[in-house]
Amino acid sequence: MNSFTLTQAAAVDEAVRDFAGHAGAAYLGGGTNLIDLMKENVSRPAHLTSLGHLPLSDITGLPDGGLRLGALATNADTAWHPEVEARYPLLSQTILAGATPQLRNMATNGGNLLQRTRCYYFYDLATPCNKREPGSGCSAIGGQNRVCGVLGTSASCIATHPSDLCVALAALEAVVRVQGPRGERTIKFADFHRLPGNQPELDNTLQPGELVTAIDLPAQGYAKNFTYLKLRDRASYAFALVSVAVGLEMDGNTIKTARFALGGVAHKPWRDPAAEKMLEGQTASPDLFRQVATKVFAEAKGYGVNSFKIELGKRAIVRALEQASEMDQAIDSNAFLNSNP
Known part of the structure; x- marks a missing residue:
């Protein structure tokens, strides 16, 4: 693992400014994916902006009857929240199908959206991978690709997104709320993640420095x-x-x-x-x-x-x-x- 500096941000604006002020920065939430990537030298951030003290862990009702999930609410707290269990049981069931209790107690909703692929070659620094090193090639095409994709693939990449939570959020037509150097905006969940095309290193449509702050669920939860x-x-x-x-x-x-x-x-x-x-x-x-x-x-x-x-x-x-x-x-x-x- 490479050396890095760290800042503990106390507010969203502070986190965004800190990220923008450091070259090679990354946001750190629960860390269940990022720390693994750093240990394997797949990701080598020079600076971490820690989000653990931000007030983004609440789950609250919305005026239109929907529900807002704080980006730093843990997967476990979300799955077992009374409103989620009663009104969005699909989401609760999906979260509980993923990872382990220990990981769900640490992993955050926002971080779950941003986790990287589990393609074998992405983690293997000895092999070419366009997602890890653009232009190097895709070892999964013609290689050990049992876990890889069959829809929306490209000649550059056949990796899959690994999240369970995101599959339910896509079906529920959630909306992602983000904040960055240019202010706040919302992104329809269908538009949040990208297909690989010729830029498989880009997993999503976030702009540089943008931070996921919440996920909004519509009133229709398909609870029956x-x-x-x-x-x-x-x-x-x-x-x-x-x-x-x-x-x-x-x-x-x-x-x-x-x-x-x-x-x-x-x-x-x-x-x-x-x-x-x-x-x-x-x-x-x-x-x-x-x-x-x-x-x-x-x-x-x-x-x-x-x-x-x-x-x-x-x-x-x-x-x-x-x-x-x-x-x-x-x-x-x-x-x-x-x-x-």
């Missing part, structure tokens, strides 16, 4: 018909091979509104608004769900080792939609692993 299906190699402390977060508004067996997002398949949580529209106004059925799944993966591209994700992703969408529409609530999602690669 929802599910988070996470398919992984083991039942705990494993990143998703494929995950699906679903929120439905039902009228009997008719789907009035549908939102779903996928994890483990792309550089960002993956949504397909056209596929969601295929569900709306329709009677829930396995045939409909299979049509939707086919639409989502119509342009998917496998890279050899990870090609199984295409079929696995289709089946995961069908299963998750069945569960969310209460057609298949009794099935244990972990059992699904036994019948897939």
